[in-house]
Amino acid sequence: MGAVDLLFVILSYAATLLFLGGLAWRIYRYARVPAPLKIPTMPAPTSRAGVVARMAREVVLFESLFKGQKWTWLFGWVFHAALALVLARHLRYFTEPVWGWVVLIQPFGKYAGLAMLAGLAGLWIRRLAVERVRYITGPSDHLILALLVAIGLTGAATRFAARTDIVAFKAFVLGLLRLDPQPIPHDPLVMAHLLLVLVLMAVFPFSKLLHAPGVFFSPTRNQVDDARERRHLAPWAAALEQSR
Amino acid sequence: ALAASTAARAVPLPEIVAPAVGPRCVLPAEQMRREHMELLRHQRARTVRQGIRGERFSLRLCIACHAGRDERGQPVSVAAPGQFCESCHRYAAVRIDCFQCHSGRPDPEAEAAARRIAGELAAGR
Amino acid sequence: MADFETPALREYPDEIPPLRPGATAHVRPFPAAPAHQEPLGFPGELVEDWQARALEKMGDLLGKYRSLQVFLDACVRCGACTDKCHYFLGTQDPRNMPVARQDLMRSVYRRHFTLGGKIAPALVGARELDREMLDQWYTYFHQCSQCRRCSVFCPYGIDTAEISMAAREIMDHVGQGQKYCNEIIAKVHKIGNNLGLPGPALEDTLEGLEEEVKEDTGVDVRFPLDVEGAEVLLVTPSADFFAEPHVEGLIGYAKVFHQAGISWTLSTYASEAANFGMFIGSYENMRRIALRIRKAAQDLGVKRIVFGECGHAWRVAYSFLNTLAGPWDFLDKRYPVPQHMCEVTYDLIRRGALNLDPSANDHMTVTFHDSCNVARASRMGDMPGGQFHIPREVIKASVNKFVEMDPATTMERTFCCGGGGGLLTDDLMEIRVKGALPRMQALKEVVEREGVTHMAAICAICKSQFTKVLPYYDLPMDMIVSVHQLVSNAIQLGTKE
Amino acid sequence: MAEQAATRRDFLRAGGALAAGVLLAPGVFLLGPAAARPAGEPASSRQRWGLLVDTRRCADGCDACVSACREENGWGGRGRPETDPQWIRKVRVRDPRSGRSFSLPVMCQHCAHPPCVDVCPTGASMRRADGIVLVDRHRCIGCRYCMMACPYKARSLEHEAVEDPRPWAPRGKGTVESCTLCVHRVDAGREPACVEACRRTGNAALVFGDLADPASEIARSVRELGGEALRADLGLDPGVRYLGLNV
Amino acid sequence: MKEPRLQAIEGRSGGFYALAALLGALVAAGLWAAWQMEHHGHAITGMTNQIVWGLPHVFAVFLIVTASGALNVASVASVFGRKAYKPLAPLSAVLAIACLVGGLAVLVLDLGRPDRLVVAMTRYNFRSIFAWNIYLYTGFLAIAAVYLWLMLERRMNRYSRVAGTVAFLWRLILTTGTGSIFGFLVARQAYDAAIMAPLFIAMSLAFGTALFLLVLIGAFRATGRPLGDHLLHRLKNLLGVFVAVVLYFTAVQHLTNLYAAEHHGVERYILVEGGAVTALFWVGQVLVGGLVPLGLVYHPTLGRQRGAIALAGLAVLLGGLAQIYVIIIGGQSYPLILFPGMEVSSSFFDGVIHTYRPTGVELLLGLSGLGITGLITLLALRVLAILPAALGDEQAPAPAAGATEAVRA
């Protein structure tokens, strides 16, 4: 355990804390702020099960985006699906013994990484090429894309350019999880990959990446269309009622 | 190197079977850990497609050195649970299909060659 | 006519037009005078410390409306909504792209309510709420008809209407109100309807209608007012009492009740279905207006409440009435509260209780304009999508030649008429005409392709707006008809007593 | 002529025994029809390995070559003839006009213009510089197009998992295989198992050698006795030649 | 004439979900079968070292051939400028893509090492017609997809004609390539013929048009959209011509073979002595696939009935499957000739007719190709606006499209 190893251990814990804490704080707020009125975008499901299905379609298929813009949907969906696969594949570093299904999806890793980069490239090009999207794009939008591209590139490079010691790397990750810090393999690419991921984790709760938890709390998507059957009253609105 | 440190720690590591033939690998272990797959892939194209034989990264040689022995001293396949290749690959969740075709046990011819190479390595060649 | 150019109709479906930044930066409604502001509980004019108060109100709303909180966080600037707003398509002003409209508020939110905006404002596009920003708010949050079309296509369902409403609420709270809405709300609070039509005038009008119908059909169709113990309280937009083509709809409702033998009444106290409290995002005002209906229903002792043809009124009725003025346990439990007039007519048609002769409308080829608040913010019947199905069935029972417009412009994808959300005022004529462009294009297409002669709608604002706007696009203003006008034409009075 | 061949054969037999002996000394692969290539050197087009089958010497009831191949390379033996691979088989031929019959082993003919290689989409089927046609089973996807294309039915798909492959002859499910001309032996300077076995039976119907070396026995025999190709009409110039097909 | 509007199907009815579930079940069963084959090896199929390609290949080749023909309607519209077909062109392109994907999926899942698909996609032997076909197929998918996009995106319409022409040429090459897979097999008596390429082109046109007709009639019927007779009759006449051409080429194929003495054996096998293969040839291919549809299509009264036209389409497809079965299985059953004129025997089935007994897994895998094709088509109909809302005869004023649509809502 040299100084570099120690630095990575400390940064990892710090970023994780920021990520989990920040996310919890946001989710807590989303959960606590009431939705005083029924505002599902119609036609909406009339039952809880229907809402779950609607939300699943949104999260898994990006249904609304598909209706809205096919190209963005294509790139966005490819990016997210590949990202999900990449992340799931990464579970091999965090589990010992590795879960069966994680082992099963390993072979797709290389392609998932490339697909993710392709999706990101498509999204980025659209940001630069489509006048309307360019208008609404700010520096932070480019930065997030750049960050993800950099993560993808360094990750893929450890496979295509300079291999790393996966076993030692897994030991490092397990060490973090089990509070028994281990050295990190001193390969510049993995260290860069990890560092960038830590940056991503740190900015996550403070950026537009909040769309990931946000979508589940969006009242236009998660409300049941039963306004006439069930009275829906927020606490603060109920308080107004007292003065009726 | 990894195996030695396992006992004292909470962090699990693969138990790596000590090679039957020593003292060193065909390249430094550090490097083998990272690059053996590329080396093997390279070697196999050379051998199968060009007919180049007798080189150091032959799979048969790896097996000759790295196959473990059971209680009765019989060689065990390197792909058997807990054996050299398998222990790491299970840890890293890498599934290789090599041993669908290749025998994981050493054969005398390859063992002989491996001993020769071990000699060369020891002599620093 | 105002001095702007009516946009040229392009073929539908259309290419997305290029941006023209600032194209409608000059269009904004007249501000509300203190006389319009104060009855609603707002300061008469822009207060001294408006910035602090606005931010305070914003914080308050962020804690009250999850929609606002989530929507301001979640947008990824994906751009799916950018070409969905009719105001953008008609004006080409990029600020009318829904996400850009939201960003007016989002940038302020970032500056004052997020870590990123406090640390590195330039990076995340955070901005101060200064005078210039307030002006932009006033301009562009009054170029949104709160039609929710953008929310259909947004992957997170971000509804710019919610943000417009919040922005207007904040502006009202610092004294920067809009004249048209606030004046009307004040009238409702005082008199009971948007037009400020007092009881006797109403009575007069209704009597006139009875005579008219008698003359036309020879049948005594009643238009009862304030009848205690009637079965149904009909709440309808006040435009129905006199303006064309609205009034034809009212005649239609009366004929339906008449033939079905349902006793009904209007109320002078709640003589307005419209609820402009929604447009200014004011829960309190919306509630005050809604409570008038509760009181009227209780006073008259009715068993059911039925709403006439009005889009946003139906949204407030369907989605909010239970929340704002419920519970409705004193009404007949066999009927949903409230009901839409179309639901009533549709049920009667299905039961065979109405005698309709569609050939009475054979001089028309009709298409249907889904009004945005009905289509995207409420429902009819007991199935999702009933709000599309039921009015169409009513029309098809009354008309032989019915034609759909392009499916990309109907049902939940319908385009707003361009006059909703409290923009139906002459000072906003430019934006109204331009915002109507997408609907006009789709209409023109079926006019040319299928020979459509009339467009039916179930919204008072749509009807008023189209009456005004159709001529700009060289279409006759009387193309627009009420759905119950078609029923009124087709119904065979005297055959089912 | 036959006599000459016999002496030659005796010599080879002795050589084979010697080679086997020498092999026990680690790493020293010597002797045989050709010297083992030194480590690191690729197969070269200076050679063209081939087999000569003398059908007149091939005994009718014998299949020593077949079992030797099976033993050497580890194929077959599940008792499912339709799906079990057969790298080499004994074919009995009868001329319905003359009634004459003879038998001969048929294996991959190591064609110079192999249709299997032409059709293989991935390039798994390949012809080594020295004329040996192989399936690179790391690249074979099991499409079986080569099997459709081979006029000699020389190839088999391994239809099932392989239990205990020979270390020198890896084989596995889902890939196509055929006679490798015992490439692992040839590269080590030895002769194929079938040739060795045939000699052991005393029939000595098989000769292995370098067709490109005019001085080699096989080249001489082909030159002098006219080693024929099966389905010569196809013009594939196989490396496996037969004597006595049309007598 | 006003151009019909294209509109996605509602897809909320019980029938829709039932059909989707059925197709989904087919696909699932096929995946299960493929997994079994992967797990146990090809030993569990009826395929052997003699019959190397079996039922999966019959279905795969059938679908691939059909794919190319399914694009025919689009070609007629954009390459030959027949405006009447234009509203059907997108459906035609979708069907082509769906068939090709279905066929390729079966082909890939039948590989001995499907896990090495990547190898197949990255390593090419350019002397192999098979490798060329990989390019031809993926290229076809890409071109058909681009073509579809150009047709559906209004502002891109003007380029669709170019893409249509490219697609048209491409698919001719593609079918030639598919036919050549067999044409290049010099070793096999049944295949070694140049006629394979034109025969395959004719087959593709017949099968593709037949499938298109069936889907067209089915989709319009199921959605209650009006469909005029005019176009249908033009299409069925086209089908008749294609079927006749297939019959013609089949006749030429066998007659020329009979002319060459070396092919007598295999011809005798297929035409006379082949048992199941012979039966499939005469009853399946010639009668059901050729004569019956010709009779139906050109019958003065039956030929006007929609049911009869659909039946003709179905017969052509069934006959097509039979034809490909005869080509693939029949062609392999007849033994390779190592020693012309001699009698041979061996432990490896030299000189005997090979029998083929397909097992359930192969059938399931093959059928799943149809399932995939159907599922893709169904989903495309649901999410893309490719089906005309109404396709009345030009003159008759079609009832409003949306009207029927709304009833279903």
Ligand code: HEM
């Ligand atoms: C429930 C999980 C998630 C859902 C449903 C979701 C959905 C979406 C959707 C619909 C879009 C808009 C389309 C697009 O531009 O791609 C989007 C954009 C984006 N998402 Fe997600 N997402 C999720 C999780 C994530 C996560 C975990 C990350 C990052 C680690 C992420 C990163 C992004 C980025 C960077 C963009 C913007 C792309 C651009 O700039 O154009 N998303 N997401």
Ligand code: HEM
């Ligand atoms: C703590 C979190 C992470 C760790 C420890 C980690 C570690 C690694 C390592 C060691 C590799 C090399 C794999 C190989 O060589 O086979 C890799 C690859 C990769 N990583 Fe990460 N990574 C992390 C998070 C992420 C995140 C959040 C992303 C995406 C946003 C990402 C994207 C990738 C990609 C695209 C690859 C290449 C493809 C692949 O192997 O799956 N990683 N990562």
Ligand code: SF4
């Ligand atoms: S709610 Fe309607 S008017 Fe407002 S931004 Fe969205 S689409 Fe435009």
Ligand code: SF4
């Ligand atoms: S569609 Fe939604 S997420 Fe995308 S830019 Fe518009 S508001 Fe933001």
Ligand code: SF4
């Ligand atoms: S005999 Fe067959 S497998 Fe051998 S090289 Fe010739 S064609 Fe290929």
Ligand code: SF4
């Ligand atoms: S089965 Fe293997 S060797 Fe034969 S053609 Fe296919 S890929 Fe090539």
Ligand code: SF4
């Ligand atoms: S050369 Fe080897 S592989 Fe070929 S048949 Fe003889 S023994 Fe078998």
Ligand code: SF4
């Ligand atoms: S071993 Fe020799 S004699 Fe025996 S069958 Fe084989 S070739 Fe003929």
